[in-house]
Amino acid sequence: GARGGLAWRTFQIQRRLAETEGNLDKVYSFGYLLIAAPSGLLVEPPMVTEAQRAVIVAVGGQNAAVADRVYRINRGARIVTAPRNWRSYLERDWGKVDPPPKLLRPKNQRELAEWRKWINVGWEEGVQQADEVFEADLDRLNGDYMGMIRYRELLAQGMITPPYAAQxxxxxxxxxSEMRIGDRGLNITAPALLNPKSDLWITAPR
Structure with missing residues (x-):
């Protein structure tokens, strides 16, 4: 029941994604966010999170700290060969659901009634699980994509420094047994860093 509901609901979700994949390709265009690097490689920008009205109360409640916004680099820049794709976040396949072995199947009407009851309960739980998995995958996709966009916004305002890569x-x-001709290495030599010097910001933050 649960596996069947999970697979059925996941199939529905995947079918809906297939119907809207053109729009999703435009919405989650990771390729536009990448930074060109030597030798045809690419640098994926950092992911920056933003928290508003952040409050920290010390143990004992004698003092606290409040900030209008808190930025954090959750993941630094990375060298990649191709951009990310929303499909790697949202596409799932739970495989074929095999029927239970004969040993576990009901043997009389009373067991059959109980069997059907618990199959329905399991089915609903499987459907709910599929929705929860999709929501978690979607949150992760949105978090990563918006984290890269936020980096670009902060970079334009001078609030963060760009990463540097050297060849x-x-x-x-x-x-x-192996020889490499024209061998080149690419290394990120300086990570992106948040810039606390507000006098160097190009525009005031939101």
Whole structure:
């Protein structure tokens, strides 16, 4: 029951996603957020979270700290070969649901009635689980995407520094069973950092 409801509801969700994939491609266009790097590689920008009206009360309640906004770099820049895709977040397949073995099936009318009752209960729980899984996946997608957009916004305001990547030309390397010609290495040499010097901000924050 539960596995059947989970698979059925997930199939419905996936079918709806397939119907709207064109719009989703436009909404979650990760490619526009990437930073070009040497040798055809790309740098995925940091993900920055924002909390508003953050309050911290010390143990004992004798003092507290309040901030209008708190920015945090949750994940730094990364070197990638291709942009992310919303499909890797939202597409799921729970596989084929096999029927229970004969040993576990009802043997009389009383057991059959109980069987059907608990199958229905399990089905509803499976449907609910599928919705919860989708919501969690969607929250993760939105969090990552908005985190990269927030980085771009802060960068435009001078509130965060960009990451820097450097290429190292190593020429010909290896030997024996493998040799690399035109070998190059790319390293992020400086991470993005939040800039607390408000006099250097280009525009006032929201």
């Amino acid at each position: 190292e030309d190593r020429g010909i390397t290896g030997g024996g």
